[in-house]
């Protein structure tokens with residue numbers, strides 16, 4: 255048995271069911287052995303597609319997605335997907351081949367120091383020197399990817415290690431799925447839990463007049479939805495969420511304010527701008543929600559719950575911190591508060607926000623012509639309760655985020671941190687393996703960044719329903735050019751192919767819709783279809799996305815439309 | 824202000840690069856970084872000196888702690904640490920009587936000569952960073968021709984408790 259066997263059997267032992275991969279010279283020994291093992295191969299058409307698919311699978315399941323690529327260009331093609339997983343704390347294992355050990359460091363054909371390239375964008379990485387180390391490394395990699403604050407782990411394996419004979423004893427242990435002792439003395443999750451500020455946090459919350467809770471990805475990742483519900487029932491604090499917090503809390507609850515941030519709801523932005531106490535749960539106070547950090551932290555106390563102690567005080571000054579898994583720390587805070595808090599203390603604040611919610615509803619679709627908002631509203635009406643929706647980056651992403659708050663946790667998948675166009679289609683491809691109805695929503699720009707994956711969908715009959723919202727523009731950039739650069743539309747008008755024909759050429763049943771009636775009809779057809787299916791929706795070209803916080807402005811400057819701002823307190 | 828961090832790392836290839844990359848990308852200002860083996864051959868100890876206040880040091884510590892191969896990070900308060908740094912200087916020897924006298928002085932005070940030929944003498948000094956500052960300053964101000972000097976960066980160990 256050789257290194258390739260050790261790798262594949264160890265992956266099997268980790269419960270890996272499929273691997274998103276693309277072959278090449280430096281991974282041939284692995285490919286040669288793959289058919290012997292029970293892991294399904296999904297041959298993507300670009301390594302970026304493989305990385306996003308693996309991450310899509312992880313995001314939808316909270317299991318570890320796996321991708322594999324050859325050395326050099328194969329490895330560098332993974333980079334964007336790895337970076338995306340890093341920014342969004344997605345557990346993923348990326349495996350690359352590298353040139354023969356004796357050639358490492360010689361600038362050999364297709365040799366790249368992928369460990370070096372990926373240093374800033376992985377939770378950890380391994381350069382494998384001996385085949386016998388593989389089972390321990392795989393076991394460590396999965397543990398690291400999934401535990402604590404999740405993230406991507408890269409394993410780079412020279413071809414010589416892939417073909418090296420594995421020690422008999424080691425192989426026996428792999429076959430028996432015995433534990434391989436980890437060598438991670440620096441990785442101790444038991445030391446993270448820190449509740450020393452709990453009394454302080456309790457006092458701050460009890461005294462607050464205008465508190466607001468901000469939920470984030472951490473709630474989804476630690477599956478703390480129930481703990482959260484109890485916290486909110488006890489405290490009755492109005493609640494908003496980040497892009498990745500969608501689905502953690504019922505959107506139709508009377509405490510729900512909608513999404514926060516640059517394109518958050520007017521009420522959520524108003525609430526946070528005027529709050530005297532923020533409770534950030536599993537968030538990292540990223541600039542898309544804080545606007546200007548120095549303004550954000552003014553006149554308010556901030557309490558932060560997170561698993562990653564390095565997040566405390568990183569972006570904004572905080573007054574109290576609780577470190578640990580949200581589903582561990584939050585119940586403790588709830589308990590501490592339940593003895594003290596008076597629910598009616600914030601009644602006035604809640605009522606005020608209720609009035610704002612009524613005053614500032616999201617834009618509805620009043621247009622005769624087909625708009626993106628129109629298509630998304632129709633889609634939202636027909637999707638399964640359990641459906642997964644992946645989005646690309648741009649206007650459509652934010653319109654969907656505003657309008658799809660009713661999805662369950664881990665069902666709205668977006669490239670939040672890195673903001674990567676080309677994310678939607680391949681991540682849907684991976685997410686579809688979670689077994690739910692899966693919709694991929696893209697703009698005409700983003701879909702072309704990974705359009706080659708149409709072939710993968712057909713080859714493996716992966717049931718992704720592809721929605722292309724064609725506004726003939728790089729819409730989000732065009733909007734900025736309209737608002738801040740005097741409509742100087744440089745390189746945002748798109749000359750596009752006929753997407754319906756492209757879909758058909760790949761063998762995907764494809765439609766085109768240009769009116770409300772057609773859109774409704776086609777969406778029904780797509781819903782019923784069992785394999786991959788596509789529709790290009792030809793929509794209004796210059797629709798604008800609001801609310802909007804102009805770059806570099808504070809949340810209190812949220813624009814409801816090009817001219818009107820939200821109220822002051 | 825200088826802050827000293829004492830970092831225990833797993834003795835793995837690539838760890839120095841991970842630490843350096845982290846310090847760079849988070850824009851921390853490093854004054855010196857030394858790394859070497861310890862009494863335990865599975866670990867190395869890095870002593871990192873950064874420019875900044877205590878808060879900055881805490882941020883560095885939290886970020887470093889995220890690296891998987893780092894076992895512990897300790898911010899060392901000056902009063903609890905023994906710190907040392909080594910400096911080596913190449914000094915020119917001239918026939919100038921004044922200078923000869925100075926060199927003799929240096930030699931007498933510090934007992935530091937480690938190499939000598941017709942033209943040059945090399946001296947070393949092991950001291951705290953401040954001690955070295957003082958020494959080098961003194962030489963610069965004297966008639967000695969300092970041709971080159973180098974410093975090692977600080978290593979630090981916790982003071983044994985009384």
Ligand SMILES: Cc1ncc(C[n+]2csc(CCOP(=O)(O)OP(=O)(O)O)c2C)c(N)n1
Nearest residue numbers: 648649650673675697698699700728729730
């Ligand atoms: C890989 C990548 N390149 C560039 C950008 C910058 N960018 C952000 S949104 C956007 C326009 C997206 O246009 P489209 O996909 O048509 O979606 P729309 O905004 O029209 O909904 C661009 C170019 C990006 N986010 N990602």
